[in-house]
Amino acid sequence: MKITILLALSCYAYGVIAQDLDASLLSNRLKEIKQSIGIDYLQEEFNKLPFTTKTGNGTKLLADIQDKLAASLVGFKNVLDAVKDEVFQNENKFTTPTSLPHCCAKPGTYVYDPKFRKEVDFSTACVTKSPSSTSDAKYPHNTVSDIMKTQYDQNKNVLWQHYGTLEGVAIIYPSTYWNDCYNYDPRFRSAFAATASPKDKDVVILIDSSSSMKQNSGVTSKSKMSIAKEAARTVIETLNPNDRVAVISFSSGVTVPTGDSNHDCYKDTLSFASKTNIDKLQEFVSLYIQESNTGTTNFENVLKKAFSYLGSTNNNVDVSTRDQVILLLTDGGSNEGRDPREVISDENAKLQNRVIVLTYLLGPGATNEMKQQLQEMATQVKSNSSYGNIREGHFTYVDQNQHASLSMEMATFYVQLRSHDVNTNSVYSIPYVDPFSERGSELLKEVEYFEEGNSSYGFMIDNTGRALIHPLLPEPAFVEISEDPVLVDITSLERTSGTADIINSMKRGESGKKTLPNVYFTLPRGRLVNEGSRYLYLQATYFWGPVQNTKFYLCIVLGEETHTVISEADFDITNSELDNVFLYHNRSLTTDNQENCRFNYRKVTLAQSATKFTPSAFSNPFQYIDETETGLDVREYADYLTGKKDQNPGFNDDVRATVWATYKAEKFWKEQPSSQLAWKYIGTKAGVIRVYPAVSLTKSYDHEKRTWWRETTSHPGMIYITSPYLDAWGSGILLTLAHTIYKRGCMIIDDSGFLVIHQAFKETNDPKYFDDPKHITILEPAIADAMKQYGVFNSLTCEDLSTKKELKSFRVTLPAGRSTGLSFDQTDNKFELRPVVDTNIFILRIEKGSILDGSKSSACKCDSNVQPDFRECNNNCDCICYTPIVYNVCTNVYTTTIADSSLPCSARLLDKSGISVNEDLTGLQSCFDPKCNEKTTKKDCYSEFQCSWCEFTFNGEIIPEPCCRIKGECSFGKTKDSNSNICDASHTDTLPVEAEGPSTGAIVGGAIGGLLAVVLIVCGVIFLLRYFHINDNCDKEDPYLDAIPDHLDLRSAQNYGFESNGQFNPPSTTSNFSSGSVSNGVRHSSISVVSDESRYDRPTE
Secondary structure, three states, X not given: OOOOOOOOOOOOEOOOOOOOOOOHHHHHHHHHHHHHOOHHHHHHHHHOOOEEEEOOXXXXXXXXXXXXXXXHHHHHHHHHHXXXXXXXXXXXXXXXXXXXXXXOOOOOOOEEEOOOOEEEEOOOOXXXXXXXXXXXXXXXXXXXXXXXXXXXXXXXXXXXXXXXXXXXXEEEEOEEOOOOHHHOOHHHOHHHHHHHOOOOEEEEEEEEOOHHHHOEOOOOOOEHHHHHHHHHHHHHHOOOOOXXXXXXXXXXXXXXXXXXXXXXXXXXXXXXXXXXXXXXXXXXHHHHOOOOOOOOOEHHHHHHHHHHHHHOOOOOOOHHHOEEEEEEEEOOOOOEOOOHHHHHHHHHHOOOOOEEEEEEEEOOOOOHHHHHHHHHHHXXXXXOHHHOOOOOOEEEEEOHHHHHHHHHHHHOHHHHHOOOOOOOOOOOOOOOOOOOOOOOXXXXXXXXXXXXXOOEEEEEEEOOOEEEEOOOOOOHHHOOOOOOOOOOEHHHOOOOOOHHHHHHHHHOOOOEEEEEEEEEEEEEOOOHHHHOEEEEEEEEEEEEEEOOOOOEEEEEEEEOEEXXXXXXXXXXXXXXXXXXXXXXXXXXXXXXXXXXXXXXXXEEEOOOOEEEEOHHHEOOHHXXXXXXXXXXXXXXXXXXXXXXXXXXXXXXXXXXXXXXXXXXXXXXXXXOOOXXXXXXXXXXXXXXXXXXXXXXXXXXXXXXXXXXXXXXXXXXXXXXOOOOEEEOOOOOOHHHHHHHHOOOOEEEEEOOOEEEEOHHHHHOOOHHHHOOOOEHHHHOHXXXXXXXXXXXXEEEEEEEOOXXXXXXXXXXXXXXXXXXXXXXHHHOOOEEEEEOOOEOEEEEEEEOOOOOOOOOOOOOOOOOOXXXXXXXXXXXXXXXXXXXXXXXOOOOEEOOOOOOOOOEOOOOOOOOOOOXXXXXXXXXXXXXXXXXXXXXXXXXXXXXXXXXXXXXXXXXXXXXXXXXXXXXXXXXXXXXXXXXXXXXXXXXXXXXXXXXOOOOXXXXXXXXXXXXXXXXXXXXXXXXXXXXXXXXXXOOOOHHHOOOOOOOOOOOHHHHOEOOOOOEOOOOOOOOOOOOOOOOOOOOOEEEEEOOOOOOOOOOO
8 A cells, every 4th residue: 555654753862972763653653554554453453363374284285296297297208209209290292382380480470478488379289490501491381380289278377389400390389479589500409419318428529620621611611620529519508507518629749728717627527518507608619719820739638628527526426327428529530649549549548438429520521540549549449348348439531522411410419329219218308498488387386376374395306416496496487598596516515414315315216204303494684695585494394306207206295383374264254245246357358347446547446346266276386377368267256255056166275265355455445535645555475466546466476575565564553654765656755854854964774775865866966866765884984883883783694596696785784672763862973763663664863073974984885876786795895796616617516514603594576477468448437536736735745645745847856836736747746847837726637547647567566756755654564474483382572673683593592692681792603593493483374574576576677
């Protein structure tokens, strides 16, 4: 809910120490506001609801997810089998010409589909042909397209279907326009290679760089070295992240990637083919491999180096299950050193003859002796089978007229690794970003949305121990094609003592369960880079097992807690209420008789609130996400939720009762209308969000992934207040508040050190100033230093594994026994700090003329022009910053341990959902007439959310007699260019469409532009979660008023170096961690009041 408030507070010390601040004035006023918008009423109503205790059965929960994943994979396999059968049966019908559209051509039938994130045509598939394909390469028959369409119609969970041939032809369904399709070759894609040769691969590429490689090739204007580099880069491109690779160039000696531009491990270690490593090794091939000035070629040196790579140890990799191969490309034989056939025999014997050698000889000019040498190197004629079975490789001679096909010959090396038996089993890759829609996998939603109580999560790994999905990693579905999917080793995320045995058991394909006494749960606090993470420690049980017919292994973690859900059986709801309890937000899917009007540039109805569900509301999130909702779906929702039918259309058990419970909010909002309030909404842990007035949201909108949700749920029981930001809906109070609350020396900060009220906010007239929140270390570094000195401003760090950065953030905390704050007397007359009870903010003031005064301070000031994400920590200024994490990119393992590093951060907020399309508002009347021109004072003007106080012309001139007008006519207190005379007496107020603010994305989310505002009370979020912790039966004090960080024992301030006298002492090197909860162990519904448009969560225009 948005509300405009006028507060008055004197907080300035004049020379002598003034009377102590009374922060209760502000606290009480905020409580009054909270009560007036219905939060207290709703809390009382929710406290009356019937709740039932629920205890999770980990074994059953694990089996349920395993079954859902298996069922989804079976569905995909059925699609694959149908396409495969069609190909096998009608391969003889493949033809050189085709009537199917080409993916490079863009006909007029393509329509944008949000699921595919592309313009597509579902009526047909399209085809591509590689530029290296021969002229007689055949296209799949139209019946393959028909089968793909049929399979999609029967299983909408399928995304792209594509079939590629060894001739370089591909068919893709649905048809789409693809800019780069002329360069697409299915043979060079990692998914194609993994299917053709399912084993993970270790590949060492050897490139001859002797002087003869300077010669012209059979490709116009390209040397032999040029086409060799192209081939090497293409080979690297075919590898998937579970493959490992190294590159060596050679003549008489060898050259490997070294120097500042390359990671140190490249010189002697195979590196996983992550995007980071692929980019680096391709850069090495392109820029650092150069022809030498000598014609000497020594195979001995380079072969020994290649075998040393393949023999390098990595405890996380079982080489017995991998194909290890050397690709050697040269234009001549070895003319220096030992016989390479003997070198291969000796070196491979050390590795039990498990290495395959593939050799490629560039013509012309190759002698028969050269060809024989390279042939026998590939077949390993001198190797001894007593050391292990010899796997013969393959020799390829590429004459000058075949040079153009060198890349294809080398990049399809995996064909030589295939067994003679045709593989008919499905091959499941690890998540990757597909080139068609440039998005990652959504199959793992079943794991992502797993939640049982407040302290639970799930994760999945592959057979190498890579984390495919984990709550501390970014969501796979939002990884862009330009980004590297974060597939770190699970040991970097699961650091609790005792998890190593669990992980090893998972990698062996075993099932089991194990209880650990002190498991840490990482919880978000808002935007990660600014506000860090918080932790709680609980006894928890791990349940794990394999996913059927895959190399994936699933684990769920349940904290030892009992939680409660709303009981539907005892819910008191009348038939009349049931009739009105549900209106789906997407009203275009059904028809209703509700009258529409225009509100904040959106089409709404005032008759009811709208209800929307997130994937977590469904028992099968993946099915919900990938199926297109229809009117039939909505009618089934309505029949079930209104009690007309008991057939559940797929919701979790507590969703219906949650919908009934949130209806109480709608009743209050309609019975207690207020011109101060704009959008009103209530979000729940059950995946239900209700919005009033009723408005359409996008299907992908998920309130639990929004910054405002994370911020408020990390402050249970508090009124959460944000830093200033720009609000396009004009519901702000910054100018009013700044004029009445602020005098030099007084400010308001939140519990992360961000300024809510500061003199600079009043002095600026640039809306862009508020694009990012302002931290006290930026605007008031001297005060920040003084607060650190007295132990009320402490830094915390966490490891963001997605960016390989240890992030530093801050917490404002009070010493034990100082819950009312610090007076001037207690800080040697430097500052006074008072908490505003039941909120996340503090009032802070300094003495006039103090050395802490920003205008006089010489303290080191953090550079405000550098974003925290790009500000590396140094010893000069203590800022929000980062320190690089030591990371071995080759082995995919962080070298830090729990003994000497921070814990992992919560995942970055990568929610890109909720962007709405423009609506047709033609003919719609405004829902309200705010009568702004009748309001003569700033206070009255800002009491109406649609009004704005006009004080300046568009060019910054002061308007002698300011006025109140529709906010669209005065942005940031300034008139539009065409309305500089808007305050003239002759002006009449109108309600144009554009007066209601620019079109925003989702309703619950940020906005850009409009009036500068501090929104103290914006939205009521009722945190519908009743729970208590078994080992935590007494309520604790608010953790943010304790002098300890939120990842340490909240029951003992001494753990962080505070004695009972309130003096700060440095913490000891060891700390006792709490097994309790940081959320106060509440046993009743807790509430939070939060901004609906947080300073970070803004839709993209």
